[in-house]
Amino acid sequence: MNANLYALFASHFPEDKSSCCMETHDGRYYSWDDVERASAKMANLLAGLGLQPDARVAVQVEKSPEALILYLATIRAGYVYLPLNTAYRASEISYFIEDAEPEVVVCSPQNFGWVAQIAFKAGTKHVYTLDAPLEGRNSGSLLNRAMAYADTFRTVHKEPEDMAAILYTSGTTGRSKGAMLTHDNLSSNALVLKEAWHWQKNDVLLHTLPLFHVHGLFVASHGALLNGSKMIFLPKFDAAQVMRYLPRTTVFMGVPTYYVRLLQEPGLDQDACAGMRLFVSGSAPLLLDTFSEFTRRTGHTILERYGMSETTMQVSNPYTGKRKGGTVGLPLPGVDVRVVKADNAACAADEIGDIQVKGPNVFKGYWRMPEKTAEEFTADGYFRTGDVGRFDTDGYLSIVGRSKDLIITGGYNVYPKEIESFIDEMPGVVESAVIGVPHAEFGEAVTAVIVLKPGVQLSEAGVIATLKAGIANFKVPKRVHFAEELPRNTMGKVQKNVLRELYQ
Structure with a gap:
């Protein structure tokens, strides 16, 4: 059986592939057929470059459907996807490229000059932009070059433990580390969340998150792809724009700031959210005031969850059952989470300690940092998250902060x-x-x-x-x-x- 994550997604695409996969704010429409054919063209292009089997493809581009298709093409072709924050500048990009040694770098057209200079100096063989294929412009556009390739591609066979992506941690202390995520890490987590959050046949996802992060790429996008659900794909979060699309969607995922800004919209009420099924919050703590006020205004209780680059999602408030404000919920099925003291003894209920996690979602280690990897795992195989928290008497986890804080x-x-x-x-x-x-x-x-x-x-x-x-x-x-x-x-x-x- 092929463990390639793309093969899992493709097996869940809707029967009618002419139906909409992504719709943009400016009226563009991408069918599931479009996604399949475009990712095949890009995969054929990448496969024709003579790359190593585990070649890294580093991508720093603005959010667009084409950016998501490039991600799918990369894993479909068997390579390792390396998303980079669009806010990173030259010194940061230089570090990531030198550390990861990608064979392909894809950047925004306006950054091509300085990114290409850094990439070629570091030994990168291929640098492209991801701009639309305009007539007469074919110099560095990946989209333009991909047009010439076949629109069918046999998804490369991968084993569950093969690497699919590298995500660099935020690096607020010390050097930024590349978390190596496997096809099984990502597919197992997507399957668990599909069940845990009760994804349904007619769900439509309102996608406003960036694509360089776990939340937007591996939680939101994966959820819709695995469920064969349409995405309304917005380039960024804009509260007024979100309000216009809410009546046409059923699922929304955001960071706490998004919910604070939505609460500033006078039209946010139960009528505006009448067709909504699920609001999810993560990536930062949600204030209890925001949680309570959102429920009062909309009649919907935000589902808060907890994950990180190294583990994707590990804990979630329940879809059915009590969602407790101020907590991130219960461990997801198949994921073991424990809170321990300095001597690794288990903490009692309401006792603060270090959060550790074990499961198929946990990454295989830090890129080219074996000592650091060994240091972050316990003798019995739990990953030390670096977060501090406590379980209450009902088994709900609350995050108290980072151990470094x-x-x-x-x-x-x-x-x-x-x-x-x-x-x-x-x-x-x-x-x-x-x-x-x-x-x-x-x-x-x-x-x-x-x-x-x-x-x-x-x-x-x-x-x-x-x-x-x-x-x-x-x-x-x-x-x-x-x-x-x-x-x-x-x-x-x-x-x-x-x-x-x-x-x-």
């Missing part, structure tokens, strides 16, 4: 999430971030950065006084700063490393 002040451990939850409940607070900064006496000083609602005024002394009445003194911030917004990466995660630099 743990603050040790005067010998006491302080988990930022706990203090943030207290601050976020204060009237007039939009959100907060708690960090540790160097302190001569305590080692680290607990420091809070707060974003206030427009027109609201709070004082540093007032916030500290309120916290002193509710939590242990060693947890109370030594300093409180107010900011207009918190720095975030493209997936909505607060960049605490940036805050630590700003306020150290």
Whole structure:
């Protein structure tokens, strides 16, 4: 049996392949036949380049249906897909290309000059753009060159443990690491989520996430492809545009920021969401206020889940059953998740510890970093996620923070999430971030950065006084700063490393 992920998708394409697979905001329509034929043309092009069997194809392009088709073509042809954040600049791209040594690099037309220079210098043999094939322009357009190839292709046979993709971690501390994901990692997780989230025959996915990340590529896109479901494929999230498409869709996946912005739309109510079946949130913590207000306004309870580059999805609130705000839910079927103390002993309910995970979804290791890989796995095969959390008495997992964000002040451990939850409940607070900064006496000083609602005024002394009445003194911030917004990466995660630099 062919374990190639594309073969799994193709086996679930609808019988009527003339039906719509992707529809864009500007009225373009891509049938399942279009996807199959276009991916075949691109796969034939790649196969004709004489690449090594495990060749990496690095891609930094704007989101488009053609970008998704290129991903499908790459895995269909048996190569390894390497998506790169569109925000990366020269020094970052240089590192990834030198580290991964891709044989093919595909970039946006406006970046071709500097990307090609970096790629050729690093030994890359083929550099293309992914722009539309305009008449007379054939220099570097992958689409233009692919037009000449046959529109049928026999999907390359792959074993379950063969590599399908490399995802580089965000690299907020130390060098960015390439997580190697296999065909089985991705297919097993897609199949589990299909059942867990009750994908249905007539589902339509409203796709607004980027394609260089687990959430947009391996959760949203895979879900629709595996279910043979149409995607309304938007280039980016725009709240007003999402509101226009909600009546035509049944499934929406977003980061917490998306939901905050949707709540600012006056038209968001039960009528606007009448045809919706499922709202999913992930990639960053969802504030309890956002969770509750969304339910009140729409009648829908957001399903929050938990995953990462190295594991794809591992925990999810249930589709049927209680979805608990402030938690990421229960371990997915076939995935073992545990919370342990420093000595690896299991934590009791509500006791904070390190989150570890084991299952078919867990990656095969870090690219060319065997020592780091060995370091991140326990003797009994669990991956150390680097996240800190706790199970409640019902078995629901809550994420407290990253272990690297743990603050040790005067010998006491302080988990930022706990203090943030207290601050976020204060009237007039939009959100907060708690960090540790160097302190001569305590080692680290607990420091809070707060974003206030427009027109609201709070004082540093007032916030500290309120916290002193509710939590242990060693947890109370030594300093409180107010900011207009918190720095975030493209997936909505607060960049605490940036805050630590700003306020150290």
